[in-house]
Amino acid sequence: EESDTPAVFLRNMSNSPDQAAVSTTPVICVGDSLTRGNLSADWVGNLRQMLTDEANKPVLNAGVNMQCITNVKTRIEEVIACKPSHVTVLVGTNDLKAQASEFEGWLYKVFGKIPYISTLETYERDLSEIRDRLLAAGARVALVSPPVLGEDISSAANQQAKAYAKVVERTAANGGER
Numbered sequence: 001e002e003s004d005t006p007a008v009f010l011r012n013m014s015n016s017p018d019q020a021a022v023s024t025t026p027v028i029c030v031g032d033s034l035t036r037g038n039l040s041a042d043w044v045g046n047l048r049q050m051l052t053d054e055a056n057k058p059v060l061n062a063g064v065n066m067q068c069i070t071n072v073k074t075r076i077e078e079v080i081a082c083k084p085s086h087v088t089v090l091v092g093t094n095d096l097k098a099q100a101s102e103f104e105g106w107l108y109k110v111f112g113k114i115p116y117i118s119t120l121e122t123y124e125r126d127l128s129e130i131r132d133r134l135l136a137a138g139a140r141v142a143l144v145s146p147p148v149l150g151e152d153i154s155s156a157a158n159q160q161a162k163a164y165a166k167v168v169e170r171t172a173a174n175g176g177e178r
Contacts, residue, residue: 004048004061006078026058027051028079028139030072031090034147035063060084066112068094069126076130080137087139089130092146092164095123100149100157120160124167131175143172 002008009026029035029044037044048059062079064071072091079087095118098105105117118126127143134141145165149157 002061004044004059006060006062006082009058009060009082010078024057025083025085026060027086027088028060028062028082028084029088029090030062030076030079031088031144032063032067032072032094033065034093035088035090036061036065037063039065057085063090066094066108067091068098068108068112068114069118069123069130070114070116071112073126073130076133080133080139083137084134084139086142087134088142088144089127089134090144090146091127092123092168093149096146096149096157096160096164099160120163120167123164124171127167127171128174131171135175141172141175143168143175145169 006028027047029047033039035044044059044061044063048061051057051059060082062075064075069091072089094108094112098108098114098117099119108114108117116122131141131143145168146161148161149155152158
């Protein structure tokens with residue numbers, strides 16, 4: 001188990017009430033393996049170093065490999081329980097991959113334990129629900145678009161990634177100012 005997760009943060013807070021009373025609210029980065037950073041660049045670690053040095057602010061990594069938006073939606077209460085000041089949400093790459101390939105879709109259903117393969121419409125619905133729950137909990141929310149898939153920007157997968165990016169932009173704009 002990683003030491004920088006919401007689960008560890010909550011356990012430490014419950015084990016040390018004095019620390020809970022004086023601790024600052026964390027920044028939490030939630031998403032899939034792109035957020036976890038053990039299969040790609042660790043951008044959350046870079047953010048942690050910057051915020052720890054400048055603001056003494058804890059940064060938690062709530063990225064989990066092989067997760068889709070439905071997985072993130074089911075574990076958002078753990079993020080909210082940490083009472084974060086800010087939350088980044090970067091999810092959708094695995095949803096795109098599951099749509100692009102029947103085999104990958106099967107992998108995400110079996111190993112990622114998702115109930116269904118997201119469509120653009122269900123992705124938008126779930127992202128809006130995640131945004132609304134985080135905003136209702138008092139967090140400032142930054143929604144991040146999934147990256148392109150591969151080098152051919154005109155490929156069908158990247159056209160779908162572009163559509164996902166538009167959903168993220170629309171969902172962020174419809175969330176109001178915080």
